[in-house]
Amino acid sequence: MGGFIRTAPWVTLAGAFIMLSGLSRDARMHAADPTLASREGIFTMANPAHALFAIGIALVVAGTLMFLIGLAARRGRLFTRVLSGATAGLLVLMSLNLFAVAARGGGHDGHSHMHGATAGAPHSHGSGPSQSTATPEQQAAAAKLLRDVQASLARYANLSAAQAVGYRQVTPYRFLRWGPAHYHNMAMNRDDGLLDPARPEALVYMKLRNGEHVLLGAMFLAPKGMGPRPGGPITAWHVHENFCIRSDGRVALPRGPGKCPEGAFFVGDAVEMIHIWTFDHPDGPFAHELTREAIQAALKQFGQ
Numbered sequence: 001m002g003g004f005i006r007t008a009p010w011v012t013l014a015g016a017f018i019m020l021s022g023l024s025r026d027a028r029m030h031a032a033d034p035t036l037a038s039r040e041g042i043f044t045m046a047n048p049a050h051a052l053f054a055i056g057i058a059l060v061v062a063g064t065l066m067f068l069i070g071l072a073a074r075r076g077r078l079f080t081r082v083l084s085g086a087t088a089g090l091l092v093l094m095s096l097n098l099f100a101v102a103a104r105g106g107g108h109d110g111h112s113h114m115h116g117a118t119a120g121a122p123h124s125h126g127s128g129p130s131q132s133t134a135t136p137e138q139q140a141a142a143a144k145l146l147r148d149v150q151a152s153l154a155r156y157a158n159l160s161a162a163q164a165v166g167y168r169q170v171t172p173y174r175f176l177r178w179g180p181a182h183y184h185n186m187a188m189n190r191d192d193g194l195l196d197p198a199r200p201e202a203l204v205y206m207k208l209r210n211g212e213h214v215l216l217g218a219m220f221l222a223p224k225g226m227g228p229r230p231g232g233p234i235t236a237w238h239v240h241e242n243f244c245i246r247s248d249g250r251v252a253l254p255r256g257p258g259k260c261p262e263g264a265f266f267v268g269d270a271v272e273m274i275h276i277w278t279f280d281h282p283d284g285p286f287a288h289e290l291t292r293e294a295i296q297a298a299l300k301q302f303g304q
Helices: 002-032 034-039 048-074 078-103 136-156 159-164 186-190 292-301
Strands: 167-169 179-185 202-207 213-223 244-246 264-266 271-277
Touching (some): 002 048, 048 078, 136 159, 136 271, 159 167, 159 202, 179 186
Antiparallel strands (some): 167 179, 213 271, 244 264
8 A cells, every 4th residue: 555655645646736727728818718617617617627627626525535545554543544534524524515516506596697788887788677667659769769870880890990980999909818808980970970870989890709890789978967858868978987098089997986097187077978780699789798698799780
């Protein structure tokens, strides 16, 4: 049994290395795709990082058991043998329980309800509840507005077409290398039109993981309290309490409520906005935000 004690540290070390490698890979995957957490359980073996993590745990447990067995065989004291055996048994039971839970899905149903709203920017969700309180005339007006926006945005299906008329990216991609981002047009922001389907102040594109950009919808801006509501409660506007803008139109992250970094100014108490989505948003075409569920719907719609 002496060989067990000599081999055990190397088995445990190998397990720790593999486990940490899996954790590192999983962390990189989740950083690149934060929606991944809503599509997998604790040990979803389709994720190779989880497989590495499971193998690493198994090796760490095996190495520990080898050490305990070797220790119990080397030392003749009854107390040492009993303690080593009890510890080994407990370790085996805990490991079996862990993998049994993982096999059942780890208590994760694959449908996370965490939302991707901007920090410090409260939102209401979608237009469903408001639809029931709108009059038939307001519902018809909201439907017409949506059709007009869809027709107007057809010419901006390609990002290059939007850039050619002055739309510039003002927010980073949500997930660093990909995801939704806003493109603002300073000239259209400075005109006198409000909720003009032909002249949206901003467009929202999503960069897919294959590098392609797809149009998700438009964002219209208005002085606070002046946004037209042709659809009544359906076309409700919203505000960001922490909303800082740089002189070039780029959005800046605030340092605190109303505290903008140098070179940016606070507009959260002066500007309201409305999004009109042209993809199949699960919360409706007038939803205030892009939740993770909405991003997943967009990915599915665009074949990702």
